[in-house]
């Protein structure tokens with residue numbers, strides 16, 4: 001009961017299976033619900049062994065952060081203007097831009113809990 005109440009303040013919690021298979025320095029895009037009907041797309045990134053979650057929407061000019069290998073093994077890329085974002089902080093590297101939106105994610109036993 002208390003956990004449910006806390007989740008109301010944290011946002012919706014979603015369980016993502018198999019995140020333990022995401023290798024170091026890679027990103028994987030996941031759909032939370034139907035993106036065409038109010039759902040979200042999130043990019044899970046593994047950096048320094050930790051899982052991080054970024055919204056797929058780039059804060060620069062509406063591009064989309066892609067999955068696959070991270071730039072230099074640690075930065076998520078929006079290929080529209082090649083801006084790189086640090087999944088640990090959401091901060092852009094070498095440009096002036098708002099941070100990419102981050103979501104809380106906790107990984108345990110090869111699966112993850114994501115708050116969107």
Ligand code: FES
Nearest residue numbers: 058060061063078
């Ligand atoms: S829209 Fe993403 S870098 Fe410009």
